[in-house]
Amino acid sequence: MTYLWSWEKQSPSYGNYGNANQWTVNAGLTSLARESCQNSADARTEDGAELVYTFISLTGDARRRFEEAIGWNELLHPHLLAMVGGAKAAVAAGQISSGLDLLAKSDELLLLRIDDYGCRGLTGPEFPDAMTSEDEYGNLIKLCRLDLWSGKDKAAGGSFGLGKAVYWRFSAIQTVLFNSVLAPEDALQGQVGNRILGVNQGTAHRLNDAIYQGRGYFGAWSEEVGAVRSDWADASVADALCLKRKDDRPGTSALILAFNDPDNPSQPETREARLQRLTKELRDGIEESFWPLITRGRMQVRIEQILDGDLVKSETIDPSGTYPELVNALRRFDSGDVNDELVEPLDVVVRDVTIDVSRRKSDPSHAGFSHPAKLVVTLSDEVKDGLEDRVCLFRRAEMVVQTIDRPYEGRRYHAFVLAGAAIKPGAASEDDLRADDFLRFAEPPAHDRWIPTSGRSQASQVNLNAHYLPPWLPNLRAIEHRVVKELDQLFGAIPSTDTSGPESVLRRLRFLRAGPAGGKGAGAAPRKPLVELVDWRVEHGRWHVAVEIQAKNRPEGWNLSPALVVVGLDGSRTAVQWEGPLESVEGCSVSGSTVTIPASDRGRKVKARFRGVSTADLPIPADLTAIDIVAIPASLATAEARS
Template identity: 30%
Template sequence: MSPQQGEKFGSWLARQLRRAGMNQAELADELEMTRAAVSAWINDRAEPRPETQRRIAAILGTDSASIYNRTDVAPDLPLQWHHRSAYKDGGREYGNAAAFAFNADLSALAREATQNSLDERYDERKPVRVRYTLEELTGEHLDQFLAALHWDELREHYDEAALLEQKVSRSLKAALRDLDENKSLILLRVDDYNAAGLTGDEYGDGRYTAVVRRQLDSRKESGAKAGGSYGLGKVTLWATSRFNLVLINSTLSESYEGRTERRVVGRVDLPWRKVGNEAYAGPAWFGQADTEPNRQQVSRSWWADEQTVRDLHLDRLSDEPGTSFLIVGAHDASGTAESLKDMHEKLVIALAEGFWAAMVGGNDGGPLLEASVVAMRNGRVVVDEKRVDPHTSHPALSRAFKAYLDRDTVEELTTSTQVARADVTLVVPPRKSDKRKQGGGHHRAVLLVTPAGEDDDPVNQVVYMRGNRMTVMSKRPRELPLGATRFHAVLLAGYATEQTGADVELAEEFLRASEPPEHNDWKHTEELTSVYARGALSRLREFRVEIDKAVRQLVGRRTTVRGEGPAALRELLKLDVFGPAGSRSRRNVPLVEITRGDLDDTGAWNVWVDLKLPESDSTWRLTPIAKFDVRSGGRPVVAWKEIVPRDNCREEDGNLVIEAGVRLASFSGITDPSSHPVHGNLAGLIIDIQKSRGGAL
């Protein structure tokens, strides 16, 4: 066999005869040769001469090149839906339990589907390109699509499944009702380019079966860098469909049956149902009937022609390897995005939030990912294609990561545009299977910090990531010092550091084992305790403590400090955190650490108050009250012109809201001179911190 030939001629010819519905005797008659000669070819005892191979190609409807390359002849067989028969033991499944592992909203879809594309990047010199296309079909466009989908074959199964008194059935019933009443259907196609594609055998191990025929198969041939580990991410595709229906068109990076382009298949996940006298287990597949003797009538993928791909809205923009997933009846289960415009916007935001770092490139190399979203109606663009730009959505963080890639970081922040780097050690515990007790190791993760702008929001959070730079989570460091520089930060671990080595792989595997199915935290999981020695969770906690410590060291206190004013003014400032009762223990109330204030030209007091709070499991709701300390009589309350939350708090209806667990907070305020009973410099100012209704004080 030549390198182009993936198998011997005999096995290839036998398969083509089965697909053509022809036996050995019929081929022998067409060739005017003996059946014994054909049998010898089939059993690899001999090969036909070149001129005979050309005649065989003509009979099979192909060419000599296909025989040489062992390219399967695409049989002209009708498309069908094959429904899995009910289990003979009486077992029933009223839906795919894996679909309930995620919220079926567009943010979860964007996160999981794009992560899978990143994991399957083919040429590492170029980015993976993902394109999300929303399209609403109505009128004849809808009718043509449903006809190509063989909807009439499916409808009776949907109708029966919708009659069941089960959760999935009720959702299907609503979807069918809306389709019948509105005569409208939303499709969402997720295309990736420069990805591996669904390679592999129709039924054996491979990417194809992991996605199309199996559950909880996390076959990631990208190895240690892979973001996924549960085999659940693909379920979000079906969960986003109101009909639990997805069509697939894949261009393969490795040939299968001698072909690479337009490998098409469909799958629907329905609950157990009975149609006529036949009971069905759940899933069904759309394709051509398999001609193999042991799989008669099973629907398998087929090599579609260009027109069929267009009719199914599965056409791709180029012949680059990758896969297109078409979600039929796409919706956002959260209810926050119903129109095409809202769905478009939500996808753009989700892609930016989850993958901004993967879209940043440096001087020595481009980004890992490019992403865009477009919305259409009946083939016409209604919301222009939007390419996600990390430097627009996350400018400070993108600047920080690019500085790291370009080796342009500093050890200490002195200007507002600098990026400081600190290394943080992650101790990786040994695996239980390690024969040596001293297994595991130490990994040097990278913390990047850059100052935030005055209008940035949110701030003072650390974005955590590993592997292919998908955002795992964002956490606020604990015990930030009052008046610390507002900042943005990112923590790079594992392969996100752009480093290689044994410690990087150890860290990657350890952190991946600590992630739940949503990949949005590093915490206790069953895999973590099953695989790693005792103390694994403590190592994660220690890692978080070291990260927070490194942040505090980098941000310190503000370099720009308000002046405390003349001593005469400071003496006019007093503080009262006891409120009207005046008898509570200081251990249970906020304490004022520092108060700074001055009088402006209008006579208004400008004050800055820093609070130290005791431990509390409840949210604090505090009311700052300004009073004048006059020489005689009561202390009149003066109004606030403005209250501005500064650190670790927010303002709601004139109250300060401070989340449970926060120990330090600060705010500033300006009094209203029109409410002053006397000029500000003729009376002392008292800041009274009182509990507001529903507060923890």
């Protein structure tokens, strides 16, 4: 069977210049991990399903063989060039242009294959038509031929049908190939695999005096329909397309061509270093978002690296190494082994947090009711991680939707809220499923919140309007208030919201004059930068500070060497060393203890944030001191150090 690429002729009344759905997906490999893992989790048919991410780096002959298999020179590349030349104002065309330039300059072609096993494959008929009921649409049509169509069962991962766009979001040439194996009960005319189809989400373009629409398909030609259809390929074809599956378990493989994060362009690094970086970013994103799913054994996740056909790395994701407190707490909750109070590290307590579910007006309708979600809290060990002092929120999909950040002085903890069908997986009540649906519809397309915000950071939660009667806004906002109330009762104190600090903690940086005084205006110190201590605490005898600097925007920028000064009860002042290099948070770069704030091309002020930790070798115990921050020009600090 010969495969080909085909784009239909452009409609005279409508032009498609890219699929806007993909731009609803956030940038970064954390977003890729969230959306792709959720898609596979929703398609699971058994616990213990497997998900494998494989970075495939092709160079030399290996790359040429793959390009020949996908018809690169004959069809795909000429059409991509035509898209770039004919749609200079289209965002998708700009991405394709950058992708083609990247491929032309490098010997490497990087692919990312995402395989799931123990999941429903690309089921159902080939084309949506007037003779096919929407109820008969299978996964092939939903994934490859429809936009803004979800059709998922209640309590599934998403409700917008946008998550699938993540595959094209990370293809520099907007092209993805699929291969699927079906379960016997889903067989079509006796066929179960390999079902192969490719999709290019390009732009309307002109080639050889013909005008084509943006979306193109790769597969076998159907004379009956006059369009490309999927094909049941043999193993050798799947292998040539880098889509060979390791066994006959049902599921789907998605191959992202010219893998690239458009918001994090390629860095000057070896391909081995690049693969290591990408692997780490992807692993971190999976662990942070899906530690509940993996902990409960619902899915095993692995990341692999293949260089020119050779498997060079394979690692299984295990969140117990990164988030041991959370993993332990979830396992103890599931087994019913919990404590009455929090006394020792790894103790676990459970509290009810009520979520008010609004009355549903769409089918299946129901009255409003109160759902008892579960807040699980455990004390932390000595090792910090990114989810400490934060409450993870998740439901049946077992993906962390968002976190509530709530630090308490002197108490370090981990916590999570199980809602809906996540409380008793496999034994959820009807009300659990209804609560899960309410929260699913509350999530915006990025699936990153239940609790609404306002202003510029407000995200669309329009699905609630379509399915539920108001008021639902206060119901969702009450979640955070009730979680915080339970935490306050557990830890016995409400954290201060006063960021001004004690009187002895100065809000103004003392900026020493860099040069001698001269004539009028000569050597005058510029207006002092302002500092806001946005966070400060004592841990293990060290001061941990987060500082925000606002300064005049000037062409030469600012080069400062902040020093931490401890102030004793008697007013004595002693400069102390930073334990390690400062950490840039926003708007600055850091080298050791020097903070550089560049000039901005707009605005009268520049703003930056950094963090630092003092040495433990303090002249007075940290909890008996206040602090001051003194900043001098880096050049003067260097000169003083030399003298």
